[in-house]
Amino acid sequence: MYTLIIVLIVLYLIYNFIHKNSKRYKNEVTGPIAFPVIGNLHLFFSKKRHPHQILTDLTKKYGLVYRFYMGHIYSLVVTDPDLIREIFVKNFDNFTDRLHLPSIKYVGGNYKGVVMADEYYWKINKAKIISSFSNSNLKKVSHILEKTASDLLNVMNEYCSDQGGNKGNWAPRLYCQKYTMNIVLRYIFNLEIPYEENVNGRVSELIDSINSILQILKSGGAGDYISFLSPFYDFYLTHFQKDMPKINKFIEEIVMEHIQTIDKENPRDLIDSLILQYDVTKQESINDISCFGRELFMAGTESTANSLIWFILIMANNPNVQEKIYGELKSVSNQKSISDSEYLKLTLKDRNSTPYLNASIKESMRYKNIGPLGIPRACKKDIVINDIFIPAGCQVFQNFHGLSHIDQFWNEPYQFLPERFLNNSHSDVFIPFSVGPRNCLGLSLAQDEMYLACANVMLNYKISPPDGVETLDESEIFGIAIHPHHFEVKLEKRQ
Ligand code: HEM
Numbered sequence: 001m002y003t004l005i006i007v008l009i010v011l012y013l014i015y016n017f018i019h020k021n022s023k024r025y026k027n028e029v030t031g032p033i034a035f036p037v038i039g040n041l042h043l044f045f046s047k048k049r050h051p052h053q054i055l056t057d058l059t060k061k062y063g064l065v066y067r068f069y070m071g072h073i074y075s076l077v078v079t080d081p082d083l084i085r086e087i088f089v090k091n092f093d094n095f096t097d098r099l100h101l102p103s104i105k106y107v108g109g110n111y112k113g114v115v116m117a118d119e120y121y122w123k124i125n126k127a128k129i130i131s132s133f134s135n136s137n138l139k140k141v142s143h144i145l146e147k148t149a150s151d152l153l154n155v156m157n158e159y160c161s162d163q164g165g166n167k168g169n170w171a172p173r174l175y176c177q178k179y180t181m182n183i184v185l186r187y188i189f190n191l192e193i194p195y196e197e198n199v200n201g202r203v204s205e206l207i208d209s210i211n212s213i214l215q216i217l218k219s220g221g222a223g224d225y226i227s228f229l230s231p232f233y234d235f236y237l238t239h240f241q242k243d244m245p246k247i248n249k250f251i252e253e254i255v256m257e258h259i260q261t262i263d264k265e266n267p268r269d270l271i272d273s274l275i276l277q278y279d280v281t282k283q284e285s286i287n288d289i290s291c292f293g294r295e296l297f298m299a300g301t302e303s304t305a306n307s308l309i310w311f312i313l314i315m316a317n318n319p320n321v322q323e324k325i326y327g328e329l330k331s332v333s334n335q336k337s338i339s340d341s342e343y344l345k346l347t348l349k350d351r352n353s354t355p356y357l358n359a360s361i362k363e364s365m366r367y368k369n370i371g372p373l374g375i376p377r378a379c380k381k382d383i384v385i386n387d388i389f390i391p392a393g394c395q396v397f398q399n400f401h402g403l404s405h406i407d408q409f410w411n412e413p414y415q416f417l418p419e420r421f422l423n424n425s426h427s428d429v430f431i432p433f434s435v436g437p438r439n440c441l442g443l444s445l446a447q448d449e450m451y452l453a454c455a456n457v458m459l460n461y462k463i464s465p466p467d468g469v470e471t472l473d474e475s476e477i478f479g480i481a482i483h484p485h486h487f488e489v490k491l492e493k494r495q
Pocket residue numbers: 114115116126184295296297299300301303304307370371374375376377432433434435437438439440441442443445446
């Protein structure tokens with residue numbers, strides 16, 4: 001009996017090996033040798049290189065499009081900008097879906113929200129979200145952004161004036177998280193968490209829960225991609241994971257409070273606008289609205305917070321760039337007799353006058369791309385695009401890290417050189433928000449948040465590594481959003 005089982009297992013492994021490595025279709029691309037069961041996942045076991053770096057390294061051997069098995073799932077890693085547009089723009093209908101994996105199912109509430117929604121729900125929900133975005137009084141968004149950026153400056157001011165009190169160096173992480181979180185909270189839920197509220201309190205708990213949920217997406221690995229482990233992983237997530245219920249409770253309480261206090265003629269925020277589109281007597285509608293709120297909250301906080309954190313770190317390491325930005329901002333602010341904002345010296349209206357800052361923000365997002373592999377999509381039907389066969393069920397990765405770091409597209413890609421964006425938008429390869437109808441919904445919000453925070457922080461403060469430290473560590477921690485190791489900076493108020 002045991003012998004038979006062993007023979008069957010060995011036969012299966014041989015079959016699986018041949019199946020994965022043989023070319024079954026004309027025009028199929030090749031890739032690294034894939035092993036039975038794990039496929040190419042073993043290549044990620046390196047301690048020195050992160051998955052996005054490994055996938056970019058592989059382009060040297062296999063080119064800008066290659067096949068990579070994530071466990072049993074045939075995946076295509078695409079670093080060819082033309083092919084990315086062919087797939088995600090021209091053939092969008094065939095690549096609308098996300099992959100059905102336990103982690104995506106769990107985080108996306110059974111594929112029903114928007115970020116992790118499957119094709120069916122995405123089509124219904126995206127229309128509702130877009131209509132809510134334009135209905136709600138989000139036209140006031142610049143006011144929300146300015147107020148939140150000014151709150152950030154105020155806490156930084158307090159820090160600076162307290163420095164005599166030995167507060168030590170300034171750690172930007174929680175403050176940047178709070179900045180982006182407050183924008184999303186105000187924008188979606190008409191809520192705010194004042195900076196005076198202890199950063200280690202309720203908000204911090206929420207941030208911790210979000211971080212561990214994002215950790216699930218990051219490390220789904222074996223449970224997601226090794227088929228016989230998936231049901232166990234699914235069971236574990238549904239029954240034992242404690243963070244999602246915490247976030248759900250937080251969001252559901254807000255939605256219920258909105259339902260009770262809504263003024264139908266005057267929606268306060270995105271949740272009110274969604275409530276107007278649903279029959280909220282049904283629990284299912286409440287679940288749907290809560291799911292949108294949760295997903296937007298998660299998609300909109302860590303992504304921009306980490307982009308901002310990287311910007312601050314990079315500025316500390318590049319004093320010359322920082323001085324150049326300051327010079328530009330100072331001259332713009334000197335030319336303004338009155339500010340167009342009740343809160344800030346520089347606003348979104350100044351963007352056209354600050355080309356060097358704009359270039360530096362772009363370059364920081366290229367240099368440290370927080371979402372180096374985007375959110376993969378699934379291929380619906382077998383298709384041949386640009387002479388490349390893509391099978392149904394294939395998972396397609398847009399290799400944003402490769403697009404931002406391959407010599408073929410950039411001179412000195414591992415140097416931080418804002419000048420490269422001064423006369424060239426590089427919009428062919430610089431696409432951190434993805435392309436096509438399912439690209440990032442928060443693109444302009446994220447860009448506005450970045451601009452307001454970077455412009456006003458740079459105008460008001462000089463940032464440098466703490467005394468005795470020459471440069472801050474720029475190495476990356478892999479996650480759903482790539483982030484730096486914990487760091488602190490010295491803040492000096494500009495006169
Ligand atoms: C630096 C900041 C950000 C970056 C780099 C970023 C990048 C991305 C990327 C690469 C995708 C995947 C698109 C695809 O499937 O091809 C995405 C999706 C999405 N992002 Fe962002 N994002 C950022 C900030 C935000 C913000 C502030 C929000 C909103 C509050 C947001 C909301 C979303 C949503 C809702 C989706 C799902 C879109 C869909 O599936 O239709 N993002 N983002």
